[in-house]
Amino acid sequence: GAGVSQSPSNKVTEKGKDVELRCDPISGHTALYWYRQSLGQGLEFLIYFQGNSAPDKSGLPSDRFSAERTGGSVSTLTIQRTQQEDSAVYLCASSIQGLAGGNEQFFGPGTRLTVL
Amino acid sequence: QQQVKQSPQSLIVQKGGISIINCAYENTAFDYFPWYQQFPGKGPALLIAIRPDVSEKKEGRFTISFNKSAKQFSLHIMDSQPGDSATYFCAAVSNYQLIWGAGTKLIIKP
Numbered sequence: 001g002a003g004v005s006q007s008p009s010n011k012v013t014e015k016g017k018d019v020e021l022r023c024d025p026i027s028g029h030t031a032l033y034w035y036r037q038s039l040g041q042g043l044e045f046l047i048y049f050q051g052n053s054a055p056d057k058s059g060l061p062s063d064r065f066s067a068e069r070t071g072g073s074v075s076t077l078t079i080q081r082t083q084q085e086d087s088a089v090y091l092c093a094s095s096i097q098g099l100a101g102g103n104e105q106f107f108g109p110g111t112r113l114t115v116l
Numbered sequence: 117q118q119q120v121k122q123s124p125q126s127l128i129v130q131k132g133g134i135s136i137i138n139c140a141y142e143n144t145a146f147d148y149f150p151w152y153q154q155f156p157g158k159g160p161a162l163l164i165a166i167r168p169d170v171s172e173k174k175e176g177r178f179t180i181s182f183n184k185s186a187k188q189f190s191l192h193i194m195d196s197q198p199g200d201s202a203t204y205f206c207a208a209v210s211n212y213q214l215i216w217g218a219g220t221k222l223i224i225k226p
Contacts, residue, residue: 004159031212042122042205042216043160050212091159104150105214107159 002026004108006092012114013082021077021111025094032075033105034067035091043091049075050097082115089113120208122217130225135193137220139206142187146208146215151180151191154203154219163204164191196224 005024013019025032034046045059049069060066064082069075079086089112093105121140129135139149150165166173166180166189173180179192193200201224206217 033214040219040221042218043214045213045215048212056212093159104162104165107161109157109159 004092004094004106006090006108006111008111009109010112010114012116014116015084016081018078018080019082019113021079021090021092021113023075023077023092023094023108025073025075025092026106027073028096029094029106030072030097031095031103031105032069033093033095034075034077035093036061037089037091037110039088046077046090079113082113084115087113087115120206120215120217122206122220124220125218126221126223128223128225129196131196131198133196133224135191135196135200135222135224137191137204137206137222138188139190139208139217140186140188141208141215143208143210143215144187145210148209149180149182149189150207150209150214151178152205152207154205160205193222196222198224198226200224 007022030051032049035043037043047067048056064080067077089110091110093107095103095105123138151163152160153163154160164175164178166182168184171182177194182189203219203221205219207214
């Protein structure tokens with residue numbers, strides 16, 4: 001298991017329900033990122049964790065979105081009261097440290113979220 | 117100012133041909149320009165990257181050309197192969213944030 005893993009791979013939920021998406025970064029990577037990718041679109045930055053620093057939440061689209069990273073490793077992205085416009089692929093990436101210096105981000109396969 | 121504009125949106129190239137994807141940016145604070153390749157159902161993977169103090173970087177069949185004064189950079193895929201069919205994203209980095217282009221869907225016809 002050398003790569004970034006995400007679960008579930010697919011999630012179908014009803015509008016108004018809460019969902020939790022999980023990301024397991026590469027061991028030893030201190031930086032973790034969440035992105036959202038809508039069909040045929042580029043990646044939209046959501047949130048960034050770096051070590052023990054306060055996360056950069058500037059990309060979260062609304063207060064229904066939150067994320068945490070426990071013990072500097074696993075991260076959970078939570079979407080409350082899901083809406084149909086939340087349907088997208090949610091991608092997690094990790095890197096050895098922050099991108100200053102050009103450290104490569106390694107991406108997981110994503111979680112495809114469908115809100116009915 | 118944070119945008120990265122990518123073109124074309126889609127591209128069809130014959131096998132053996134040259135695929136060219138272009139990107140433009142405005143923020144002069146960007147200091148690292150990676151290209152990512154994404155296959156269906158997979159996350160993006162770093163393909164090649166360049167810093168603004170270099171005008172060209174080549175890795176195998178993949179070359180980035182960088183024009184700092186024009187704030188433009190491009191990806192060239194030489195001798196394009198069907199296995200190169202994927203979506204390609206350019207990006208630009210400022211501090212820890214990757215700013216992404218919208219992507220180019222490349223199809224290589226056998």
